[in-house]
Amino acid sequence: MDKKQLTRKIQRISRISLIAMVAYGALNIFGMFSGSEVRKDYTLHIDHHNILVIDIIYLAAFLAIFFSVVAGFVTAFMLLNELGRRRTPFTRKISNLLRNLGAYMIIIEIGKIICIFIAAREIRVDLFWFAGLVLYAFSLVFRYGKDLQKLSDETL
């Protein structure tokens, strides 16, 4: 398979992934509002007359998760859109979007650990932080790819 065919394939897959991502997001939002079970052990009851530092930390972590999820979703959307439009996947913008996505994933993981620890007094670590680090490494790889692409363009 030559470069042009592969580029077209990448663009096609990114468009399909974009649609799948929207469907996946919609499915999750539907799941959130359709009477799914709320875990009582992860909810925190805040006394409005006596707000403690720990409540503020909990709220800050919760807001950090919320904004990171929204920003991550928007970044992933922009990333797939960019991949579907560009002639090459290796550009500075795509590399930066990947790095940002990695950062959001790490923030989500840290926020989640803080929230669960405060609400349920247990530490739960998922693979999100690792995925964030891998995305960061991939952003560096994409930067290297950008240099290769530049070399290839200059040669032709």
Add this chain to the structure above:
Amino acid sequence: MINKNISIIKNSSLVIMILSVLGAISSVSAGVWYYNNTKSCENMKNILAKNIVSYCLYAAILILAALIFFRIFRSGRPFTRGNVWAVRGIAGVFLVKAMLPTFFQLSELGILKTGVMGTGSIFIAVLFLFFAEIMRYGSLLQTESDETL
């Protein structure tokens, strides 16, 4: 510029490789611990088996990731045929992970709920396949660059 990027890639690969190995070891130990502490629970056998297999699959994903980053650390070249296949392997493991709930919990939860549970892993598997294609494109560029120099 390329040489500077290669040294950054090598350093970050080393860090992620070490983290992957540590993660794989802890996943395997968590699986073993789970097995030893819960084998007596007869009534939750399906859920326990699913969790143990999940830990094993996590370990497999992390070992494959460690392999990719070890190769990148050793050669400084991210775009190789071997790495493309390893990324596809990770996608394959995620697909297996997506099917896990269907295998183990179909009788308890029904087809609709088990189907929805696995969608996240399917989505991640597709993303990894997508990355594999991008890496394949990168390997073409790498070959072109090597032939030119």
